[in-house]
Amino acid sequence: MKGYNGLYLMGNYPGAELFVETALYGLKHFDFLEIGIPFTDPVADGPVIERAAHELIEKGFRMDDLLRSVRRIRDGAPAGKKLLFMTYANIVHSRGAAPFASLCRKAGVSGVILPDVPFEESAPFRRAFRPEGVDLISFITPENTEEQIRKIATAASGFLYCISIRGITGNALSLDAQTQKKIALARSHSRVPVVLGFGIRDRATAATALKHADGFIMGTAVIEALNRKKLPGVRSLLRSLEETA
Amino acid sequence: MKPLPDNKGYFGPYGGRFIPETLINALLELERAYTAFRKSPEMKRELDNLLKNYAGRPTPLYHARRLSSSLGAEIFLKREDLLHTGAHKLNNTLGQILLARFMGKKRIIAETGAGQHGVATATVCALMGLKCLIYMGSLDVKRQAPNVKRMMLLGAEVVPVETGGKTLKDAMNEALRDWVKNIRSTHYLIGTAAGPHPFPRIVRDFQTVIGREARAQMKRLLGEDPDFALACVGGGSNAIGLFHAYAGRSRTRLIGVEAGGRSHRPGDHSASISLGRPGILHGTRSYLLQDDEGQVLPVHSVSAGLDYPGVGPEHSYLKDEGLAEYVTCSDREALEACLALARHEGIVPALESSHALGYVMAKRARFKNQKVLINLSGRGDKDLGIILEETEI
Ligand SMILES: Cc1ncc(COP(=O)(O)O)c(C=O)c1O
Numbered sequence: 001m002k003g004y005n006g007l008y009l010m011g012n013y014p015g016a017e018l019f020v021e022t023a024l025y026g027l028k029h030f031d032f033l034e035i036g037i038p039f040t041d042p043v044a045d046g047p048v049i050e051r052a053a054h055e056l057i058e059k060g061f062r063m064d065d066l067l068r069s070v071r072r073i074r075d076g077a078p079a080g081k082k083l084l085f086m087t088y089a090n091i092v093h094s095r096g097a098a099p100f101a102s103l104c105r106k107a108g109v110s111g112v113i114l115p116d117v118p119f120e121e122s123a124p125f126r127r128a129f130r131p132e133g134v135d136l137i138s139f140i141t142p143e144n145t146e147e148q149i150r151k152i153a154t155a156a157s158g159f160l161y162c163i164s165i166r167g168i169t170g171n172a173l174s175l176d177a178q179t180q181k182k183i184a185l186a187r188s189h190s191r192v193p194v195v196l197g198f199g200i201r202d203r204a205t206a207a208t209a210l211k212h213a214d215g216f217i218m219g220t221a222v223i224e225a226l227n228r229k230k231l232p233g234v235r236s237l238l239r240s241l242e243e244t245a
Numbered sequence: 246m247k248p249l250p251d252n253k254g255y256f257g258p259y260g261g262r263f264i265p266e267t268l269i270n271a272l273l274e275l276e277r278a279y280t281a282f283r284k285s286p287e288m289k290r291e292l293d294n295l296l297k298n299y300a301g302r303p304t305p306l307y308h309a310r311r312l313s314s315s316l317g318a319e320i321f322l323k324r325e326d327l328l329h330t331g332a333h334k335l336n337n338t339l340g341q342i343l344l345a346r347f348m349g350k351k352r353i354i355a356e357t358g359a360g361q362h363g364v365a366t367a368t369v370c371a372l373m374g375l376k377c378l379i380y381m382g383s384l385d386v387k388r389q390a391p392n393v394k395r396m397m398l399l400g401a402e403v404v405p406v407e408t409g410g411k412t413l414k415d416a417m418n419e420a421l422r423d424w425v426k427n428i429r430s431t432h433y434l435i436g437t438a439a440g441p442h443p444f445p446r447i448v449r450d451f452q453t454v455i456g457r458e459a460r461a462q463m464k465r466l467l468g469e470d471p472d473f474a475l476a477c478v479g480g481g482s483n484a485i486g487l488f489h490a491y492a493g494r495s496r497t498r499l500i501g502v503e504a505g506g507r508s509h510r511p512g513d514h515s516a517s518i519s520l521g522r523p524g525i526l527h528g529t530r531s532y533l534l535q536d537d538e539g540q541v542l543p544v545h546s547v548s549a550g551l552d553y554p555g556v557g558p559e560h561s562y563l564k565d566e567g568l569a570e571y572v573t574c575s576d577r578e579a580l581e582a583c584l585a586l587a588r589h590e591g592i593v594p595a596l597e598s599s600h601a602l603g604y605v606m607a608k609r610a611r612f613k614n615q616k617v618l619i620n621l622s623g624r625g626d627k628d629l630g631i632i633l634e635e636t637e638i
Binding site: 039040041042046047061063089094115116117118120121139140143144145163167168 | 265
């Protein structure tokens with residue numbers, strides 16, 4: 001596939017085996033894997049991802065179990081593919097940001113995405129992550145001013161996560177002219193790829209994303225495909241994307 | 246003492262703005278608007294007028310003589326239960342609705358637990374002719390049914406939230422999601438002194454009228470400050486409103502009473518400060534009930550308004566600085582206190598407020614011959630169903 005693209009899966013969802021299998025299949029198509037660590041109160045997520053998180057937590061989710069799966073993915077994935085964690089601030093805070101970063105490094109996870117840590121609050125996390133070589137991924141959104149975008153894009157490491165919409169995961173994609181301009185501005189200031197997330201669910205939306213950004217992230221649609229038809233569902237979704245590029 | 250929060254919204258290590266990047270500029274806009282609002286003499290006049298002639302301030306301070314003699318302590322009640330809509334929540338919603346209008350917002354959303362904040366929000370939206378949508382956990386919709394009907398009567402739309410424990414925390418998640426989607430048109434009228442900066446500060450400021458009045462009233466009555474001042478702590482708005490008049494400025498010992506629930510086992514209570522550790526939820530770093538991996542724990546309280554795993558950041562600061570003490574009162578003790586106040590004084594308190602009195606009754610030796618000010622944050626009409634079910638009346 002064209003671009004620098006990420007696949008989101010909820011860690012060990014719907015079960016460890018299927019998660020690992022889907023991840024390894026997905027990494028044939030995608031450049032990086034975003035591994036959701038479930039959190040009880042995922043305020044940036046829509047109902048599909050929230051339900052998956054709650055289901056895992058009810059079944060007694062433990063970080064150690066997820067780390068075992070992550071190691072299998074690391075070992076099985078082609079070199080150069082990146083793994084990242086996506087979770088919420090309290091999961092990192094609870095362990096301590098520095099111990100969390102060291103856990104990431106040992107698991108071969110190169111970055112962390114925390115949708116409830118805006119740039120303003122990110123410094124302590126960045127400081128704790130840096131010695132371990134772990135990136136904290138920054139966000140830009142349609143609400144940011146040009147000045148904020150310049151600042152955030154210049155400081156970005158790993159990649160820059162462009163939230164395409166005013167909304168949460170699972171909402172529909174819409175890119176107005178102003179947002180397109182902001183993405184272009186971010187790309188001109190960022191040393192790392194600007195990747196569009198939220199609302200990418202099929203060929204058409206992926207193609208739109210690739211027109212404006214360096215890549216896209218797909219999440220809710222993949223979880224839906226998994227829920228409906230297990231791995232074959234994901235296979236046919238990803239194959240249909242392949243035809244785009 | 247430096248005024249807190251600092252310009253990043255921190256009370257020492259607590260507070261901050263842990264919310265999606267999409268919301269940052271809305272919070273900065275709110276902060277700027279609030280600064281202008283506070284400097285505006287017209288706004289102050291309008292708010293003062295509403296507090297007096299619409300809400301019924303000042304609320305009385307009442308010396309509960311029969312209860313005092315039965316307890317062997319002098320009990321004084323700050324009567325927020327007599328405020329229009331039946332709880333202290335209106336102090337904050339009146340302030341914030343003027344602020345929302347000042348910012349030109351057309352749509353108001355809020356979360357509610359006991360329904361008191363929902364009613365207070367629906368009330369001020371009716372007053373200003375603004376559209377109002379209230380998120381409420383579906384468990385709370387059931388157990389606080391009278392307040393749901395009141396909100397609907399006032400023209401608000403009530404959205405039951407079916408996720409998680411179906412209580413206050415889950416309602417707040419949904420309200421935050423709504424805000425991210427409708428950031429341009431909508432003001433999120435948070436009901437307690439928690440959430441991202443500047444909410445803890447704004448809500449506190451609008452609630453300090455409780456402590457300002459109570460302190461002056463106590464001085465007039467006794468010629469001095471009380472030995473103790475107590476309030477129940479859910480998110481912490483009525484307590485911070487009372488404490489602020491005393492913290493660091495008086496010898497009065499401040500006690501925040503959290504919901505001890507059925508037991509101190511995880512899931513059986515909502516005593517965030519007493520039994521939790523610092524964490525990050527709903528935009529703020531503060532004490533939080535969580536497991537060893539940072540998952541937020543389920544909570545329980547007989548009172549829906551205290552049924553929340555977090556607490557406003559300023560209370561965490563007061564706790565760590567030793568400026569206030571935080572204790573628990575069980576469901577049972579709160580129900581007993583509710584009955585005692587009804588039978589001794591003819592006042593039926595909200596189950597939330599009953600926790601503050603319940604602690605004094607349970608620990609009466611500690612308060613022997615002491616002058617004790619209790620914030621009666623609300624009235625118990627909404628709780629009649631639960632009170633009748635849980636006691637042998
Ligand atoms: C009467 C009453 N008191 C107290 C509370 C708890 O909130 P806070 O801790 O913000 O005062 C509530 C909340 O609904 C309430 O209705």
